[in-house]
Amino acid sequence: MSQQSNEALRLKGRVRIGVPGTYPSPVAHAIRMLARDLEAVLGAEPELVAEEEAAELRIRLAAEEDRCPERPEAFGFRSHMAGGRPRMDIVGRDELGLVYGILEFSRLHLGIQPFWFWADQSIAERPEIVIPPQDYDAPAPKVRYRGWFVNDEVCLIGWKEPYPPSREVWEPVFEALLRCGGNMVIPGTDLPRDGIHYKLAAEMGLWVTHHHAEPLGAEMFLRAYPGRTASYQEAPELFEALWQEAIEEQKDMKVLWVLSFRGQGDKPFWIDDPAFDTSEKRGAMISRVIRKQYDMIASAVRNPVYCAALYGEIAELYKGGYVDLPEDVIKVWADNGYGRMVSRRHGNQNFRVPALPAADDGGKHGLYYHVTFHDLQASNHLTMFPGPASFLKREIESAFEAGADEYLLLNCGNIRPHVYTLDVLRELWNAGTIDVNGHLGQFVRDYYSSHHDELAALYQSYAEAALPYGPHEDDLAGDEYYHHPARKIIGHWLQGKGDEPHPRLAWAVGDVPFEEQVKGFEARLEQGMGRWKAWLERCSEVLAQLGPDERRRAADQLMFHGALHLSGCEGFYWLCRSYREYRRERCPQAFVFASESMWAYQKGLDVLRDAEHGKWDRFYRADWLTNIESTVQNVDTLRRFLRMHGDSPDFFLWYKEYLMPVTEKYIYLENTHRNPLSDDELAGRLKEYFQQEGML
Structure with missing residues (x-):
């Protein structure tokens, strides 16, 4: 005893x-x-x-x-x-x-x-x-079901050789989630069904749940029935067979069953089924399908837990009163991808409809929230969430006050770039509130042995350095802002469409002439360059005071993010300057600025490679979403195009006009000057000449 x-x-x-x-x-x-x-x-x-x-x-x-x-x-x-x-x-x-x-x-x-x-x-x-x-x-956590959606996980996919990712990749993910007090997970996005991810998650004690585009975790219709029309109206038995198969596979696991009905490829189903041309018809079909899924699960699973993702068009239909859900289904509300609890932007449409339950909306509610996002516009994928912790505190605590505290699913991306933000949300889902300054102080003490105040100041000022691109407080540029719009500009330019606006850039710079769209980006980027340079200077001063191990860690967890922002800012800025010179028919200067752009973007690739040390070897090799390497290649194509304008066909004319000594220019023999300069060497020497002559 x-x-x-x-x-x-x-x-x-x-x-x-x-x-x-x-x-x-x-x-x-x-x-x-x-x-x-x-x-x-x-x-x-x-x-x-x-x-x-x-x-x-x-x-x-x-x-x-x-x-x-x-x-x-x-x-x-x-x-x-x-x-x-x-x-x-x-x-x-x-x-x-x-x-x-x-x-x-x-x-x-x-x-x-x-x-x-x-x-x-x-x-x-x-x-x-x-x-x-x-x-x-231990106190009870604020949120009953709390976990991660390991989404857009290309770094985890590319890090090690086996595909789908093996136990070696997934165990550290699930361990970190459990250490955060998490209890549920969506382990990856559309990975092969024979992978270990779901089995290992269950083996480690986690509830598993599903992507809103894959209700019940069932196989996608068009993958199971290629060539068929994905219409529940036409072939309900085929959809239901897939759902029944998913139920049988998971009925003995801890599952939060996601009830939903979206089209193939994560879009509204009526895009492929245009007969549903009114809100009444669409809402009735979604309600009918969800009720069918609900009943199928209830007949096979003891005490099931259900949830329905009110994401995109389903949220709008539900708020309009067109979707009817069973009373015991957890209704999951989503932010706009940038942390604000409003409807997300679709292309150039940004209605920002509030995305929280009304005061009289009964039942249980939860949240799907992004600390990282991929939308081919302005989201943060490789870099840390650009907003301050005080913004996260306000959004999540307000959602809890509105009753959305039964469920919190975080889009956690590739984990490593988002550690601080995920730790903020760890505190919120456990305690229900957070003292952001106290938490940050503890966070830096937990991971560093000295210079805590200086490191905390860097985390705080990171959000202050973020580039605003729109009127709302959540309109802060992530890494994708410097790459996806830039590649759109290059494509539009080289396709000869400069006399018309680019329709997919209006969300950022308006539906104005293309030249004005490019100028709109240029003005913002110039501001961003100054902010990120100043932040990186402070970062360098602090890191210089740390020991080698902690300096390496701070480089990966802090400087990495600012360096990617600055390289992207500079690369995009010089691209815009190149277009300005091109419109003025100054192709040599446009060529120099395009080269400046490529060199700046190349620094971003160097940042990724520098962070791939030790166990992180090849961690960023599958950067297929922001895709810095693609941007470098696009800009290289652009400067080759520009060199065609005035330096073709012998690629010696610009050298002769601007760089050849005067004593040689008019007397050289053509057959002794046949080795043109490389693009990099020519750009570097032209830059020096134009600066000396005041021509840049």
Whole structure:
């Protein structure tokens, strides 16, 4: 019989951990993590012993006398004297409770942070860990279902050779999510169904859920039935067969079943089925399909949990009263991709309709929220969320106040670039609120050993340096702003369409003549260059004061983002300047500015390569979404095009006109000057000449 301990527990050397005779796979994974953490900190592998044997730590399900809170996932610590020696018990109400208890012990007492892997936390060995005797019960998290959608995960796909990504890639993702207190996941986007991602997520104790374009996690209709018309009206039995197959595959797993009906390729279904030409018809079909899915699940699954994504057109129809949902379905509201709880922009349309439940909208509600986004316009994909933590606090806390606190799914992208923002949301989904300054101070102390105030100031001023591109506070440029519009401009230009506006740029610079569209970008980018240069100068000053390991970490977690912004800003700016010179029929100057653009964009590729050290080798090789390499190639094509204007066919004329010594220009022999300069060398020498002559 053990008694309450009043003596500190001292852990050193090979710690003995008492474990139950049998335990489920999620607990086995957590024990493996704890053993690894103890070995990293104390320098010795712990010993697992039977639960009843003498041990410094014991892991077990909570007993009645523990008075552990009676709710799912509850956990606590209990200090005991056993055999005259202090012991700590990690107790959990269920398997996830034990997992969270083990990982929270690791965080509190070993200092292993949630993003230790993704932020390259330096873990120092210690001779001893002293734990005061104190019982503890973890508070209930604010949000019942909280997790990540690992979406647009091209870096995770390209990082290692196997496709789909293997256990080696997914385990650190799911471990970080569990360490954040998360309990659900959409593990990837449209990955092959034979991959390990869903199986491993369940094996580690996570609920799995589904993309709103893949209701019930079923296979896409056109993938299963190529060549058929994807119309539920015409072939309901084919859709239902896919849904039934998905139910059978997952009925014994922990699943948050997503009920939805969108068209193939994540678009409104009526684009492929134009007979649904009114809101009444569209809403009735969505309601009918969702009710059918709901009933199919109910007949096969005990106590199912349902949710419906009110995303895009479905949110608009629901708010209009055209969609009817069963009462026990969690209604999931989405932000606009930039963190604001309003409808997202579609092309040039941006209605910004509020996307939160009305005061009289009963039932349970939740959120789908982006800390990263891919929309081929202005989103942040490779770089950190550009807005301040105070903005995230206001949006999420306001959503909670509106009743949307049952479910919070974060689009987490490729994890590594978004660690700080994900940690902000970790605090919000657990505590329901956040002191942004206090959290930031703790965050930098958790991952750095010195210069905490200076590092915190860099995180704060990062958002201040972000480039505003529109009138709203969430209109802040992410990395895609410098690349997708730039490539559109190059294509429009080289296709000879400069006399007409580019219709897909109106969202950013208006439906004005193309030349004015380019000038609109140029004016904003010039401002952005100054802001990011100043931020990077401050960043360099702080990093110079850090030790080598922490300087490397800060380069990856901070300077990386500003450097990508600056290279993109400069590249896009010089592209716009090139077009201005081209319109003035000054092709040599346009060629120089196009080269400046390419060199600046190339710096972005250099930033990616520099961040691929050690375990991160090749992490950014699959940058297919922002696609900096494609932008470099596009600008290179442009400058080759420009060189055709005036330097063709021998590619010697600009050299002769501007660079050849006067003493040679009129007497040289044609047959001795046949080796034209490379584009880079010619551009560099022309730049120097034009600057000296005041021609740039």
